[in-house]
Amino acid sequence: MNIKSLFKICVSTLIFTLIMVLSCITAFTAVRVDIDKISSLKLQYKEDGNYVSSADVKIYRVADISEGARFTLSGDFSKYSIKINDLDSTGWKNAANTLDTYVKADDINHYDSKKTDSKGEVLFENLKTGLYLVRFETIKIGDITYKSDPVLISLPSLDDNNWIYDVNAYPKMSSEDEPGGGGNNSYIDVEVIKVWNDDGNKEKRPEKIEVELLKDGKVYDTVELDEDNYWRYEWKRLNKKYEWKVVEKTVPDGYTVEYSGNKTLLKITNSYIEDIPNTPPPKGEKPPDEPETPPETPPDTPNIPEVPIEEPPVPTGPMPPDEEVPPETPETPKEELPQTGMIQWPIPVFAALGLLVFGYGWYITFSKKDGKNDK
Numbered sequence: 001m002n003i004k005s006l007f008k009i010c011v012s013t014l015i016f017t018l019i020m021v022l023s024c025i026t027a028f029t030a031v032r033v034d035i036d037k038i039s040s041l042k043l044q045y046k047e048d049g050n051y052v053s054s055a056d057v058k059i060y061r062v063a064d065i066s067e068g069a070r071f072t073l074s075g076d077f078s079k080y081s082i083k084i085n086d087l088d089s090t091g092w093k094n095a096a097n098t099l100d101t102y103v104k105a106d107d108i109n110h111y112d113s114k115k116t117d118s119k120g121e122v123l124f125e126n127l128k129t130g131l132y133l134v135r136f137e138t139i140k141i142g143d144i145t146y147k148s149d150p151v152l153i154s155l156p157s158l159d160d161n162n163w164i165y166d167v168n169a170y171p172k173m174s175s176e177d178e179p180g181g182g183g184n185n186s187y188i189d190v191e192v193i194k195v196w197n198d199d200g201n202k203e204k205r206p207e208k209i210e211v212e213l214l215k216d217g218k219v220y221d222t223v224e225l226d227e228d229n230y231w232r233y234e235w236k237r238l239n240k241k242y243e244w245k246v247v248e249k250t251v252p253d254g255y256t257v258e259y260s261g262n263k264t265l266l267k268i269t270n271s272y273i274e275d276i277p278n279t280p281p282p283k284g285e286k287p288p289d290e291p292e293t294p295p296e297t298p299p300d301t302p303n304i305p306e307v308p309i310e311e312p313p314v315p316t317g318p319m320p321p322d323e324e325v326p327p328e329t330p331e332t333p334k335e336e337l338p339q340t341g342m343i344q345w346p347i348p349v350f351a352a353l354g355l356l357v358f359g360y361g362w363y364i365t366f367s368k369k370d371g372k373n374d375k
Helices: 003-029 089-105 346-374
Strands: 039-044 056-065 071-073 112-115 121-127 130-136 139-141 144-147 151-155 157-159 162-164 166-169 174-177 187-197 208-215 218-226 232-239 244-248 255-261 265-272
Touching: 039 130, 039 151, 056 089, 056 121, 056 151, 089 130, 089 151, 089 208, 089 244, 089 255, 112 121, 151 157, 151 166, 187 208, 187 218, 187 244, 218 232, 244 255, 244 265
Parallel strands: 039 166, 187 265
Antiparallel strands: 039 121, 056 071, 056 112, 056 130, 130 151, 139 144, 144 174, 157 162, 187 232, 208 218, 208 244, 255 265
């Protein structure tokens, strides 16, 4: 076989490959969200093999979804400056906690509410597409108290590159066997720390901010945070039977807000944004058990940047407890699901074109050599 024939075979193969790649791209980009399609959400609450029945579950429609799977805060939630697109699993958890905090602080009405049945299930039907906040009301059955953190779930949800409009989710639960007595264990100290995520824009910060401490959703105390107190404050001996949260009274212009933490350490993060993108949320992933511990000696202005983790584009809710995938080691990063709008398709296209150019150059070079040899 001479060089010219071999080159023709290579070129034909590459052209065929290029056509197939472009066909796949066309097929993928054609999958859009049908924003007018009626959806449903089925939830099951189960802890340690026990179904949690007669518990109140409330859902809140917090954002609209576009055909390109981007979220925009809507209704009662449109006034808040919260990032709800392009988040990792921790970001989605914090977004759910932030929205939940405002639900309690501003007494926002739910979209729908139902009680779990004997199998711990609850079904919400005839729902509009969008992003939903799911809140499980803590319930005590006998001596055991059952809890579940708020989660964000997208309708529809993405599964194997297909949009699922009837979603099943299994929120993670926890339980506590309430001991008798009281004593020192009845009180906790709660600290709030303010984090500025605004590298290069420090001059945009206000001189101080006001933070409200909420006791079961009601304002209990108000404090000021500034550089003089290292943007932090601690309340002593608060009764731990209540839920304590903090809310920033006024979010600075040009910043988003995020609330995170645990029972004793509450973090308020303000992130400076030059351009606010609207993206969709993640799956209900399992977040770290504890937030970062503040340094022994507080810095002038705590600034704890978080490294973004690649995640699926929309939150689909936790998997069934029996089907949870074990966590992967740090050395083996989780493969990311395709994100709507990501510019990855040019990679195989340009790779194929590069091979064509290389093949052509190779052909010209050896053609000239053959010509010289013929002479």
